[in-house]
Amino acid sequence: MRILFYTGKGGVGKTSVAAASALRCAQRGYRTLVMSTDAAHSLGDSFGVVLEAEPLLIQPNLWAQELNALHELEANWGQMAHYLTELLAWQGAESIAQSELSVIPGTEELFSLLQIKRHFDEQRFGVLVVDAAPTGETLRLLALPNVLRWWITRLFPITRTLLKAVRPVARRLTDMPIAGDEVFVAAQTALDALVAVRDILTDPQVTTARIVMNLEKMVIREAQRSLTYLSLFGYAVDAIVINRILPATADGHFAAWRKMQQGYAPYVNQMFDPLPILRAPHFEREIIGAEALNHLADQLFGANDPAQFLYRGPAQRIEKTGAGYDLLVPIPFASEEQIHLAQHGDELVISVGWHRHRIILPQSLARLRALDAAFDDTLLRITFRKL
Structure with missing residues (x-):
């Protein structure tokens, strides 16, 4: 399976x-599923159809799906849903609200990964296109396996063992619902899957992310942050998509916007x-x-295949070291004598001659x-340490 992961600031046209991309993959003969992980779904609107929580055939070779956390909880995690509903009822929540409240914060991210x-x-599809939530939510989604890894391997087994020992006593002392072992089995299954899904999403032979942006200052800076954070978590990026470029014929109010976009364009290229840059007009x-x-x-x-890997070379990435971090930036055809670094708050400026690269x-x-x-082949290795 090939997985394409589209992310970007809200409102840039990511969906x-x-x-x-999904439609073109389907037209090229791939069995394709496009899936929205955004709680505020608009994927169905884009196709002009009403989508469901399960894959729905909408075009030849093309299925679409909008995740619904409540549906997922009830359909595939019944034991956990039943326990949460009992716990909420014990707390006094009205019956109408119990099922809604059982979808606790973070559930959408969890079910998206699962x-x-x-x-x-299942390997039913050859290509999976993920229409991710805006950048902040997506980064939380992708960071979730890392965040939970320690709890999965250390704290969860201890908690399960202790609760198993005290459960008989606790049930005599309180009427609060106590999670049974079947709830922990379901939770363990989900947690194990989270570890496995990270391996899938960080495999550069399977998954690549594509960052969608517009030629606006705030959007450009968020795209920079996205690239840095995706690198931090080990996710490969194979393209940047610049959307809604105004044409040369733009006049009146849009002429000023066109001039602004053209001013940012060379900066974005550099x-x-x-990374290759894909462009689409307004x-x-x-x-x-x-x-x-x-x-x-x-x-x-154009005539190219969206499912192909658009970039496989070295990209910006971050490596943890014993005393801090190393930031690796590909800068070919340069020497250490040409490099100058300047750090201002959360911005790092790398100067090579008259050219500057802001991260x-x-x-x-x-x-x-x-x-x-220092250079490691064509990668500039920048050492970050505490002062």
Whole structure:
């Protein structure tokens, strides 16, 4: 299975790009599923159809799915849903609200990962296109296996053992519902799947992310952060998508926006090099329905296959070391004598001659100082340590 993961700031047209990619994959003969992990779904609107919590055939070779956390909880995690409902009832929640409240914060992210694992295991589809939530939610989604890894391997087995020992006594002392072992079995199954899904999403031979953006300052900076954070968690990025580029004929109010976009364009080209950049214009009409999506796919891919790996070379990444972190940045055709580093808050400026490369640092690096830089082949290794 090939997995394409589209992410980006809310409102940049990410859903349209994901839908167009999926449609073109289906047209090229792949059995394709496009899946929305955004709680505020708009994937069905993009195709002009009403989607369901399970894959629905909407075009030849193309299925679509909008995840529903409550449906997923009731359909596949009945023991956990029953226990949560009992616990909420004990707390005094009205019966109407119990099922809704059982979908606790973070459940959507959890079920999104488990659905990806399910589709990968079943291998019903050749291509899975993920229309992810806006950047912040997506980064929480992708970080979830890392966040839970310690709890999965250390704390969870201890908690389960202790509760098993005290459960008989606790039931005599309180009428509060105590989780039975079947609840822990279901939870262990989910946690084990989370560990496995990380291996799928970080396998560069299976999954690549594509960052969708517009030519606006705030959006560009968020795209930078996305690339840095995706690198931090070990997810490969194989393309940048610049959407809604105004044409040269833009006039009146849009002429100023066109001028602004053209001012940012060279900066963006240099900033994300060597990743390939896909471009799509600002269309006159909404991108709704197969015909409009097909037109968008033409602009993005031309005659190329969206499912191909658009970039396999070295990319910016972060490595944990004993004393801090190393940031590795591909900078070919340069020498150490040409390199100058300047750090200002969460921004690192790498100068090579007259050219500058700005990187927005994640918090794990922003709180440290860039102390040294040396080349490892064509990768510049920048050492971050505490002062």
